[in-house]
Every structure is written in structure tokens, then in C-alpha cells.
Amino acid sequence: MNSQVMKKVIAEGGKGAAITACMQCGTCSGGCTNIERMDMSPRTLILMVQRGEWERVLKSNTLWMCSSCYICTSRCPRGVRPTDVIEAVKAIAIREGIENDSTRFNQIFVELVEKRGILFEPELMQRYGGLKAMLDQAELGIKLALKGKMSPFPDTIKNPKPFRDALEKAKQQ
Ligand code: SF4
Ligand code: SF4
Structure with missing residues (x-):
């Protein structure tokens, strides 16, 4: 061992x-x-x-x-x-810098959540898979938006300070 x-x-x-x-x-x-x-x-x-x-x-x-x-x-x-x-x-x-599709997806996910405090899924799809991926998922996205499960527009959390503080704390650990 x-x-x-x-x-x-x-x-x-x-x-x-x-x-x-x-x-x-x-x-x-x-x-x-x-x-x-x-x-x-x-x-x-x-x-x-x-x-x-x-x-x-x-x-x-x-x-x-x-x-x-x-x-x-x-x-x-x-x-x-x-x-x-x-x-x-x-x-x-x-x-150690291992790179693959999953690490890239994780990286983009974290960046977007850090930016607004909440994920905007179409942006994730566009950054990860390009315009084609976004268009491929458009039908599902429209269904989710119509059911109120997903915002059709980018949103931000109302009180970002506690979120930013928690992020900083997590990064220091
Ligand atoms: S459950 Fe999995 S981890 Fe636990 S002893 Fe069995 S093989 Fe090992
Ligand atoms: S935590 Fe769940 S998904 Fe992960 S290895 Fe264990 S059973 Fe599988």
C-alpha cells in the first residue's frame, strides 16, 4: 500500500x-x-x-x-x-489541475454562482456547450420557464453580503 x-x-x-x-x-x-x-x-x-x-x-x-x-x-x-x-x-x-469536461463544467458553474449568487441556466449552457447546446435545451428551458421553475432572465440574490461573506470564509478554509 x-x-x-x-x-x-x-x-x-x-x-x-x-x-x-x-x-x-x-x-x-x-x-x-x-x-x-x-x-x-x-x-x-x-x-x-x-x-x-x-x-x-x-x-x-x-x-x-x-x-x-x-x-x-x-x-x-x-x-x-x-x-x-x-x-x-x-x-x-x-x-493538481486535472482537466476534463466535468472539471470545466464545475468551474463554469462556480464562476456563475459567484457572479450573481444564483445560477442562470441558459448562461451555463452557453458557456459550457456553446450556442448549439443552448439551442438544444431551449425547448426544455421554455417549458421550465412557463412553469415558473426557471427565470427566463438573469437574476441576482437580493442581499449578496452574507453570501459573499460565506464564500470568502469557505475559500479561506
Ligand atoms: S462496502 Fe465498499 S468500502 Fe465498505 S467494505 Fe465493502 S467494498 Fe469496502
Ligand atoms: S456517495 Fe452516492 S454516488 Fe457517490 S459513490 Fe457513494 S453511493 Fe455512489
Whole structure:
């Protein structure tokens, strides 16, 4: 086992994740809500971390497909916390400049939320996928707007100061 990798994950918030306790039973993968979209199951990801297969872990789309639902963590019979491990590895991947469609999407999402405090979905689509992506989603957007589920115009939060303060605080942590 590559202790450097383990240290890295633990330093990023995987403390208490009890990675070494994993017995590869697969219960986490069996209950995972997004496993069909992942190229590496949570069980395998834990194994790769144990083995120190760092490159494979950092490049896995599992980091970005995980929705942090915590089902795997709540079901693990050994007290392993795959969700926290994934979050910890994700933080390292971002810091190490791993780039793919998911990191680009996340980056644009964060930038737009920081700008207005609330997301304007058409802008997200335009920045992420260009005009074509925006037009492809136009029908759905119009339906959502007509049902009052989405504003047809960019909006901003009414009292941005608490939001900005919380953002600053989060960035300093
Ligand atoms: S459920 Fe727990 S012990 Fe079983 S494979 Fe997943 S992390 Fe390992
Ligand atoms: S937290 Fe992530 S890995 Fe765990 S079950 Fe949910 S989506 Fe799957």
C-alpha cells in the first residue's frame, strides 16, 4: 500500500475514512445511485487508493459522477466512508489541475454562482456547450420557464453580503 497516497487522502479530509478496513465486499457499489455512469465503482476506487494507483484514481470519472448521496457510506459494514474518500481525492485532483469536461463544467458553474449568487441556466449552457447546446435545451428551458421553475432572465440574490461573506470564509478554509 502506498502510504503517501493514503496520507494525501487523509490530509484532504478523508480522516476517519478507515480505508484500510475495506474488505472489498462490494456493498457500496451495489447501492451506488450513479454507478452506471462511473468508469470505476466505489469498491474499486477504494482498492485503487489502497494500492496507490494514484494516476488511475485521479483520472477516473467516478470523482465527478459521484453525487455525494452517502448511500455507500451508510451501508458499508466496515465503517469505510467512500463518499469522503471521493471528496478528498476530488479536492486533490482540482488542486493538481486535472482537466476534463466535468472539471470545466464545475468551474463554469462556480464562476456563475459567484457572479450573481444564483445560477442562470441558459448562461451555463452557453458557456459550457456553446450556442448549439443552448439551442438544444431551449425547448426544455421554455417549458421550465412557463412553469415558473426557471427565470427566463438573469437574476441576482437580493442581499449578496452574507453570501459573499460565506464564500470568502469557505475559500479561506
Ligand atoms: S462496502 Fe465498505 S467494505 Fe465493502 S467494498 Fe465498499 S468500502 Fe469496502
Ligand atoms: S456517495 Fe457517490 S459513490 Fe457513494 S453511493 Fe452516492 S454516488 Fe455512489
